[in-house]
Amino acid sequence: MNRLQWFVLLVSFLALFSAIVLAWHTFYRQKKLMKKLNDMLDSAAAGSFSETMFDESMLSAVETRMANYLSASLLSERSLAGERDKIKMLIADISHQTKTPIANILLYAELLSEQQLPEESMDSLEVLKGQAGKLAFLVDALVKISRLESGVLVLSPRKQPVQLLLEQVLEQAIPKAAAKQISVHFDRTESAACYDLKWTAEALYNLLDNAIKYTAPEGEIHLAVKTYELFLRIDVSDNGIGISEEEQPRIFARFYRSPAVSETEGVGIGLYLSRQIITGQGGYIRVQSTPHAGSIFSVYLPLEK
Structure with a gap:
């Protein structure tokens, strides 16, 4: 080389x-x-x-x-943590400052209703009681929404029987349905899902309460449960007034009320609150409806966390 x-x-x-x-x-x-x-x-x-x-x-x-x-x-x-703390304090202040006056108004209205008053005064008193009750409901709902949106209120879903949820909701709803002679049909279920009992009961009750509110006397409401691979579905179906197709995307908006139900009692918060609660647990809500033929609101709850 x-x-x-x-x-x-x-x-x-x-x-x-x-x-x-x-x-x-x-x-x-x-x-x-x-x-x-x-x-x-x-x-x-x-x-x-x-x-x-x-x-x-x-x-x-x-x-x-x-x-x-x-x-x-x-x-x-x-900065967000600081703002959250401020919102938490504001919510607590609003709740404290409004609950006592509203409770006093309702209390004195009840006391007045026990007195011998002229008929026209009794009519005014009933209006006062109704408006005070509506105000109490509105403030309570706004506090709940603020807590959910600001993260102050934390949902705690866990795996548990769905029958427990149905029984709690029906216990509140059946007397109101009976007062309108509305039949509520449901079947027992052995299925389980992952949900927060207290808040999911409130969300489901809002749907059932709407069904009672917008169904004519002697109507019917059905509750049904079906299990899929990942979700459990709870259907609340009625034969009430129904919802038009163009309005269906808007009914879950905060304070939205259809012109068709403007004369019916309500403030347009229930469906919004229900959706916030269900989506906050990893679930979702769907609606199927035809005007004058009833509605089906379906709540989907995850089977596991």
């Missing part, structure tokens, strides 16, 4: 060695960078991330931008 061949071989070896060193150095830097970014994300997830004195000449652009982003996110989270 002559000198030229030795020289070419040496240059090739040095080039290969340099390539290996460069590749190893690049891999080491990338590994170190990924570890540092991973540590940043871990500390941010644990809530212990703090911005230190970064030397941008030592840090890559990615590390610097990640550090700035996490710092901004931490400040935003602290």
Whole structure:
């Protein structure tokens, strides 16, 4: 082997060695960078991330931008936590400041109704009682909605029998249905789903209460349960006034009331609150309806968390 061949071989070896060193150095830097970014994300997830004195000449652009982003996110989270605390205090104040006066109005209205009053005064008193009751319901519903939307109220779903939910809802609804001579039909079920009993009962009761409200005397309401692979469905069906197709997407909006039911008692919060409760647990609500032929509201509850 002559000198030229030795020289070419040496240059090739040095080039290969340099390539290996460069590749190893690049891999080491990338590994170190990924570890540092991973540590940043871990500390941010644990809530212990703090911005230190970064030397941008030592840090890559990615590390610097990640550090700035996490710092901004931490400040935003602290700001949101502060706003949530303020909302929590405001809700508590509203609840405290309004419940007592409303309760007093209702109390004195009841006391007045026991007195010997002129007939025209009794009519006015009944209106007063009705409006005070509506105001009490409205304030209570607004407080519940605010708690749900601000995250102050936390839903706690767990796997439990659905029959327990149905019994609690029917206990409240059947007397009201009986007063209108409306028949409520339901079958017992052995199925279970994942839900928060207290709040899901309120959501389902709102649907059943609407069915009673918008079904004519001597009408019928049916409750049915069906289990699928991932969800359990509860149907509340009636033969009431129904809902037009163009209105169906709007009925779950806050304070929305159809012109067709403007004369019926209500404030347009029940369906909105029901949807917030059900979606907050990983479920959803659907509606099928035909004007003058009734409605079916379907609640889907997850089978597992």
